[in-house]
Amino acid sequence: MSQSLDYLDQLEAEAIYIMREVAGQFERPALLFSGGKDSITLVRLAQKAFAPGKIPFPLVHVDTGHNFPEAIKYRDEMAQQLGAKLVVRYVEDTIKAKGLKEPTGKNASRNWLQTYTLLDTIEEFEFDACIGGARRDEEKARAKERIFSFRDEFGQWDPKRQRPELWNLFNGRIHKGENVRVFPISNWTELDVWAYIQREGIALPSIYFAHERECILRDGHLLANTEVIQKDEYDQIVTRQVRFRTVGDMTCTAAVESSAATLEEVIAEITISRISERGETRIDDQQTEAAMEDRKKGGYF
Amino acid sequence: MDLLRFITAGSVDDGKSTLIGRLLFDTKNILADQMEAIERASKTRNAGEIDLALLTDGLRSEREQGITIDVAYKYFQTPNRKFISIDAPGHIQYTRNMVTGASNADLAIILVDARHGVVEQTRRHSLIASLLGIPHVVVAINKMDLIDYSEDKFLSIAQAYTDLATKLNIKNLTIIPVSALNGDNIVDRSTAMSWYTGETMLSVLENVDARETTNLTDGRFSVQYVIRPQTDELHDYRGYAGRIQSGAFRKGETVAVLPSERYSKIARIELGGQEVEEAYAPQSVTILLEDNIDISRGDMLVPTENLPTLSQDLEALVCWMDDRKELKVGSKYTLQHGTSRTRCSIRSIEYRVDINTYEQLEEVESLKLNDIARIVLRTAQPIAYDSYQTNRTNGGAILIDETSNVTVGACMIE
Numbered sequence: 071m072s073q074s075l076d077y078l079d080q081l082e083a084e085a086i087y088i089m090r091e092v093a094g095q096f097e098r099p100a101l102l103f104s105g106g107k108d109s110i111t112l113v114r115l116a117q118k119a120f121a122p123g124k125i126p127f128p129l130v131h132v133d134t135g136h137n138f139p140e141a142i143k144y145r146d147e148m149a150q151q152l153g154a155k156l157v158v159r160y161v162e163d164t165i166k167a168k169g170l171k172e173p174t175g176k177n178a179s180r181n182w183l184q185t186y187t188l189l190d191t192i193e194e195f196e197f198d199a200c201i202g203g204a205r206r207d208e209e210k211a212r213a214k215e216r217i218f219s220f221r222d223e224f225g226q227w228d229p230k231r232q233r234p235e236l237w238n239l240f241n242g243r244i245h246k247g248e249n250v251r252v253f254p255i256s257n258w259t260e261l262d263v264w265a266y267i268q269r270e271g272i273a274l275p276s277i278y279f280a281h282e283r284e285c286i287l288r289d290g291h292l293l294a295n296t297e298v299i300q301k302d303e304y305d306q307i308v309t310r311q312v313r314f315r316t317v318g319d320m321t322c323t324a325a326v327e328s329s330a331a332t333l334e335e336v337i338a339e340i341t342i343s344r345i346s347e348r349g350e351t352r353i354d355d356q357q358t359e360a361a362m363e364d365r366k367k368g369g370y371f
Numbered sequence: 372m373d374l375l376r377f378i379t380a381g382s383v384d385d386g387k388s389t390l391i392g393r394l395l396f397d398t399k400n401i402l403a404d405q406m407e408a409i410e411r412a413s414k415t416r417n418a419g420e421i422d423l424a425l426l427t428d429g430l431r432s433e434r435e436q437g438i439t440i441d442v443a444y445k446y447f448q449t450p451n452r453k454f455i456s457i458d459a460p461g462h463i464q465y466t467r468n469m470v471t472g473a474s475n476a477d478l479a480i481i482l483v484d485a486r487h488g489v490v491e492q493t494r495r496h497s498l499i500a501s502l503l504g505i506p507h508v509v510v511a512i513n514k515m516d517l518i519d520y521s522e523d524k525f526l527s528i529a530q531a532y533t534d535l536a537t538k539l540n541i542k543n544l545t546i547i548p549v550s551a552l553n554g555d556n557i558v559d560r561s562t563a564m565s566w567y568t569g570e571t572m573l574s575v576l577e578n579v580d581a582r583e584t585t586n587l588t589d590g591r592f593s594v595q596y597v598i599r600p601q602t603d604e605l606h607d608y609r610g611y612a613g614r615i616q617s618g619a620f621r622k623g624e625t626v627a628v629l630p631s632e633r634y635s636k637i638a639r640i641e642l643g644g645q646e647v648e649e650a651y652a653p654q655s656v657t658i659l660l661e662d663n664i665d666i667s668r669g670d671m672l673v674p675t676e677n678l679p680t681l682s683q684d685l686e687a688l689v690c691w692m693d694d695r696k697e698l699k700v701g702s703k704y705t706l707q708h709g710t711s712r713t714r715c716s717i718r719s720i721e722y723r724v725d726i727n728t729y730e731q732l733e734e735v736e737s738l739k740l741n742d743i744a745r746i747v748l749r750t751a752q753p754i755a756y757d758s759y760q761t762n763r764t765n766g767g768a769i770l771i772d773e774t775s776n777v778t779v780g781a782c783m784i785e
Contacts, residue, residue: 075653077374077453082643086655087614090595094668094710119655121644122608123600206444213443232441233778234467234692236474237767238614239707243776257455259446 078269081262082115085254087238088217089119092199092252093126095242099199099252100157102188103129105141105148105275106317108203108255111263113148114272115254116201128155130200132187134180135162136298136319144275159191178300179322189225192249199242201252207259217256223247264337280313280331291324315340372448375581378457378472380500381482382492386513390482390551391445391456394573397558400447441465442472451577461492466499466726466741467692470781473499474767477584478507478576485514485524485548489531495726501539502688502743502783504763506583508536509545509575515564516550522566538729540760542583545575585652586762590618590626591679592672593709598657610641610657611666616709616764617757619651620658620672628664629671629681629755635660652764669711671755679755679765686721686785688759689746691738693772693779698738698746704779708754708768715770718747745785759783 075083092099101116103109116125129149133142149156161180164187165172173179192200206213216232218240233241242250255263267274285292286299287306293299295307299321312325313336330336381387395401443458459465459472473479479500483493500508510532518524525548536544547556548567555561558573570578598610620626624637639659640650650656658672673679691698698717706715722731723744731745738744759766760783770780 075373077372080374080653083614083653083655086643087595090612090614090655091710094596118643119612120596120598121641121657122605122610123598207446210443213445214441229441234471234769234781236471236769236778236781237764238475239709239767239769241707241769241771241776241778243705243771245776257444257446 078262078266081255081258082118082266084238084257085112085115086119088240088252088254089116089201091218091240091242092201093120095240096199096250098195098197099127099201100130100195100197101125101127101201102203103131103145103149103156104203104317105131105137105145106203107263107267107274107278108205110144110148110272110274111255111258111266112201112203113152114266114270117152125152125154127201128157128195130157130159130191130195130197132184132191133158133160134184134319135160136180136321138275138277138294138314138317138320140275140277141317157191157195159187159194161187163187164190175300179319181319181322185225192225197249198244199250199252201254203255204253205258205260205263206256215253215256217253218242219251219253220244221249221251225249227251261337261340264333264340268333268337274333275317277314277317279336280311280328282309283312283325284309285312285325292327293324294320296320372451372453373581374453374455375478375576375579376455376457376476377478377480377576378459378469378476378500378505379480379482380459380461380469380473380496381513382461382484382490385461385482385484385492386551387461387482388458390480390511390513390549390557390572391458393551393554393557394456395445395447397554398447398449398573442468449573449577452581454576461496463492463495463741466495467690467781469496469499470503470690470692473503473505474781476503476505477581478509478579479505480509480511480572482511482513483528483532485512485518485528488528489535491727493532494535494729497535497539497541498724498726498729498743499690501541502690504540504584504760504783507543507545507575507579508541509547509572511547511549511551511572513549513551515548515555515561516553520548520555520561520563522564525567543579545570547572547575584763586617586757586764587652588618589677589679589757589762589765590620590672590674591616591709591757591762591765592620592658593711594666594668594670594672595710596668597666608659609663610659611672612655612657613672613710614655615650615652617652617762618674618677619649620656620674621649625675626660626672627675627678628666629673629679630753631665631670632681633664634675635662635664637661669709671709671711673755679757681753681755683750683753684718684747685750685754685756686745686747687768687782688724688785689738689744689770689783690781691740691742691744691779692781693777694740695775696772696779698742698770698780700736703773705771705773706748706750706754706768706782707771708756709765711752711754712771713750713752713754714773715748715750718749721745721747746782748782756784758785 284295313328445456457472459469529546549556596612638661641657723735757765768782
């Protein structure tokens with residue numbers, strides 16, 4: 071009587087199962103929401119997991135102040151539409167409160183500083199679980215991470231002491247002060263996320279589609295021309311037809327030249343692309359071979 | 372398109388990571404920038420030969436030592452199927468990581484170095500694949516290029532493996548001579564081994580039945596969470612959210628609630644908020660019952676004519692995973708089975724399995740990291756289980772240390 075489930079249905083069933091494990095096992099979970107396509111996918115999965123009820127946890131955004139305005143607008147509209155609680159904490163405030171030194175110079179990014187704000191936010195609300203949209207296909211340190219990723223009281227990931235994760239049994243037992251980062255779409259690829267967005271008819275922020283933009287051309291990458299990026303004489307200002315493949319900080323997310331204006335066209339382009347998502351667009355990962363591993367050990371999600 | 376999860380196991384230097392690299396490379400699943408990164412890293416470490424193994428070793432210490440420590444997941448696809456490859460460490464001290472990887476696999480690839488034949492690790496990896504009930508085992512006799520692609524040598528290793536396999540529970544066995552380094556019989560048929568007429572590695576991966584690990588007959592549904600919106604229009608709504616672990620459920624069907632042993636009928640099944648007539652494993656659904664009975668997380672719904680065992684006493688094969696404390700008779704742990712958790716105590720250790728000779732060693736007092744043994748447990752609350760060999764999702768359980776909260780044991784209930 072049973073049919074074979076399509077891979078997208080299998081991935082969806084697994085992600086919904088994980089969302090419900092979070093709601094069932096933790097007292098104060100939160101969903102980390104950035105306005106990017108992966109966290110937008112998480113929100114849809116959470117809606118389905120708890121329908122017809124509301125999502126039983128708040129959406130949390132760590133705002134670096136360097137986000138794309140289109141993503142922020144989308145975030146606010148979505149939270150309102152869902153009737154969900156939205157918690158926003160600002161890296162700017164952490165910098166001031168803690169007297170942190172902001173990285174300066176070319177390619178300076180607040181990426182590392184986000185960790186402080188995230189850990190403070192976890193402490194402030196006593197979150198015991200944070201759901202994130204990381205995928206194992208993104209990056210080689212992430213390929214090693216568990217779905218329920220244990221963090222100690224300092225928010226640190228210890229790759230050598232990960233809890234064994236067997237079958238579909240997730241162990242979320244922790245002591246007070248510790249927390250678990252949960253990645254329901256660990257097993258999804260970039261293309262799976264796009265295919266799901268298409269199948270579900272989910273609206274995305276406009277920057278994912280081709281538009282004309284003034285860009286900084288730097289080392290072969292196109293960055294949005296904004297005052298938060300420090301420019302020098304080697305940078306060229308150009309106007310190009312671009313779209314963004316990932317949505318991170320404006321300081322470290324590069325655009326791709328494209329004329330793809332619809333979801334179908336974007337998927338067609340990604341399908342034939344011979345460059346990985348992070349390789350094409352994330353400047354922060356290219357600094358050393360273990361950039362992501364080091365950030366995660368420090369508490370980054 | 373469906374999805375196949377497979378694990379690769381082998382000892383250090385058997386070429387596991389190279390095999391995955393080769394599969395990705397020959398199916399055109401390595402992207403240009405990843406290839407450049409590998410080329411860059413190969414130059415600094417090796418004599419300049421492109422090292423496809425660098426693709427899966429993700430952690431700094433793994434790259435430094437040139438070994439795989441933890442399970443790495445890789446994703447690729449062909450026009451016929453999507454794949455999740457689980458690259459498990461081969462070294463004996465990481466047996467628990469292999470068990471972790473094997474627990475979700477539909478197929479296991481076990482690598483054997485053609486120069487050495489069946490060795491201790493081969494026996495250990497095969498035992499784990501068998502205990503974890505992986506329905507398909509593919510033995511890749513690798514490095515055939517180093518033994519001049521000799522058919523005689525291949526046949527004698529294949530015979531030795533077949534002899535070993537008779538002592539285990541391996542349902543489907545395929546043995547293939549390969550060279551991961553050169554790509555022989557991985558995706559493309561080898562020209563150097565025209566004597567081999569069987570399938571290539573990719574052909575096996577694309578054609579085996581990916582659903583054999585899912586039990587399609589016994590309806591089992593563990594409640595994860597109770598959805599109660601408590602709004603004006605949904606005032607009386609009470610939905611049981613969970614994943615169908617095995618079998619199927621239909622609207623109108625009479626179900627038993629375990630462990631309370633009360634009965635009701637399914638009033639409604641919802642999938643992603645939409646009503647459906649029936650649902651089947653592994654779908655995540657919400658079930659509403661006709662009667663208002665007390666049900667919470669950890670309870671199980673099952674068809675009345677097909678009940679699991681409900682008991683506080685169980686026997687299980689356990690793989691011990693704690694490197695800090697030993698398992699001792701009389702110790703207490705939390706047992707997590709499905710969505711239920713209950714305290715349990717270890718009544719006795721029946722025997723320990725010598726993972727190399729498969730001998731059963733008796734009079735064992737305690738278990739150390741990576742030991743596999745048959746134990747008797749008593750739980751504080753009854754649990755509703757099936758035998759692991761017939762139902763993987765309802766026969767598997769984990770032991771959690773009550774003070775450290777760490778997962779310390781993997782149980783396969785008999």
